[in-house]
Amino acid sequence: MxxxxxxxxxxxxxxxxxxxxxxxxxxxxxxxxxxxxxxxxxxxxxxxxxxxxxxxxxxxxxxxxxxxxxxxxxxxxxxxxxxxxxxxxxxxxxxxxLDPEDPAVGTVAAAEEALEADQEQARLGAAVAALPERQRTAVTLTYTSGLSNAEAAAVMEVSVKAFEALLVRAKRELRRRLADGGAPEVSRTGGAGAGGDSA
Amino acid sequence: MNVEDFQDLLDAYGPDLNAWQDGEREVAERLLEDSPEARRRLASAWELEARLHVALLPAPVPPGLREAVLQVPRRHPRASRPPAWGWGMRLAWGGSFGAVLASGVLGFVLGAGLLSPGDDPLESVDVVALVYGAEEDLP
Structure with a gap:
């Protein structure tokens, strides 16, 4: 079999x-x-x-x-x-x-029509989407794919320390954006003023 | 370890202290005993962890994608493709050309005197790589 x-x-x-x-x-x-x-x-x-x-x-x-x-x-x-x-x-x-049914990719505009809990999830999803590219990849490998730090570092071809530094910067930025409560600003490079993306 | 160090470790390793290395966990537990702020950071880290897991749940596979992927072998029959991958196929398809080229390379190397005593001889893998090229992104 x-x-x-x-x-x-x-x-x-x-x-x-x-x-x-x-x-x-x-x-x-x-x-x-x-x-x-x-x-x-x-x-x-x-x-x-x-x-x-x-x-x-x-x-x-x-x-x-x-x-x-x-x-x-x-x-x-x-x-x-x-x-x-x-x-x-x-x-x-x-x-x-923009899929208002999907909190992970929701926007603030979509979240305004949702319940308060969904609004929070939508803001978090939007904040993740606005992270610099490598930080976003690190967070997604951890929480969507469920990889350990070592496994995710191997996927991204960086050291475990470098991967963990990406996670630290990503979560710091997510906390800041969630505390601000504002809509994240995104750009083509995936940068959202999150203080760099190098690993 | 101060509270900011603790926060960095929470972000790097996650809020489950049982998953941390023993030494760092023991220091963190002492900090948690003494610092209300550290305890607040730990609770906040658990909350963010839970919310990220919910927000980033894997999306369901759309209808039709599985069937489309299962058609890949039919759309890309390997037998009709030029020998792009694998030493066996490369040798089978390009053996003659490779042998001629390898002879040329070896002759050049010998002629240039690169194998004289005291020099590093070319590794056999280098010659092979010269002739056949390096593998791409598969391990």
């Missing part, structure tokens, strides 16, 4: 032509890949494009996979984050789809 195999084995079986192995990889990782892409791009349509591209690359590059060299999820999340950030840069956050 494909469901019993580890990722490395499924990749090898995918290369060998077992369609069930690729289907199992999709079943296992589609949700987390799309979830990360959705949070990082801000739009469902772009997240779908990113997700399809990630699995296309997985399919095409599977023959080069070296079992044991890294976790497949690290590679999947890294490619997802890179593609999503590229999409964000190309389009800019101004065109983010």
């Amino acid at each position: 494909a469901a019993d195999f580890p990722d490395d084995e499924l990749v090898a079986r995918t290369v060998a032509g077992e369609s069930a192995a690729f289907e199992e990889l999709v079943r296992r990782h589609l949700g987390s890949t799309f979830g990360l892409a959705r949070r990082l791009t801000g739009t469902e349509s772009e997240a779908e494009d990113v997700t399809q591209e990630v699995f296309t690359r997985l399919w095409l590059k599977a023959p080069a996979w070296r079992p044991g060299a890294a976790r497949l999820t690290t590679w999947l999340y890294r490619v997802t984050a890179n593609l999503a950030v590229d999409a964000w840069r190309r389009r800019g956050p101004a065109a983010v789809e």
Whole structure:
């Protein structure tokens, strides 16, 4: 049964032509890949494009996979984050789809029509969306993908200390914005005056 | 450790002190005993943690995406593609050309005297990389 195999084995079986192995990889990782892409791009349509591209690359590059060299999820999340950030840069956050049903990407305008609790969540979602790019990626990997600091640092190809510094700066900025209560200002570079984004 | 140090650790490691390293946790627990402000920061960190988890819940997969992804092998049949990945395919497709090129490279290296005593010889992996190129982003 494909469901019993580890990722490395499924990749090898995918290369060998077992369609069930690729289907199992999709079943296992589609949700987390799309979830990360959705949070990082801000739009469902772009997240779908990113997700399809990630699995296309997985399919095409599977023959080069070296079992044991890294976790497949690290590679999947890294490619997802890179593609999503590229999409964000190309389009800019101004065109983010506004879904009032989704507090994670809600805006202040949407939140004004919601209950108070939803307003708070909407402001937090908007504040996260307004973080500088790498801080936003760090927060999203932690809270959407549920990665440990070490795992997320590997995805972002930075040291654990550098990743934790991104988290510290991100949360400091989130607290400041939530305390201010104002709408975050976003820019194409993802910067919101949060004091830098380097890791 | 002062309150600001404690805040940085809360932001970096999260508010669950059980997940911290022993030494830092013990120092933090002593600070919490003495500092009402530290206790307030810890409570606030738990609140932000909970709110971030809710705000950033993974989005549900839209209908149709799974089927579209499952069509990837059909849309991109590997057998008809040029040998972009994998040593096996590269050797199979480009072995002859690679052998000629490798001979040329080796001849150049020997001719230039780079393998004379005292010099670092080229690693075999370097020659291979010269001939076939380096792998991309897969480990």
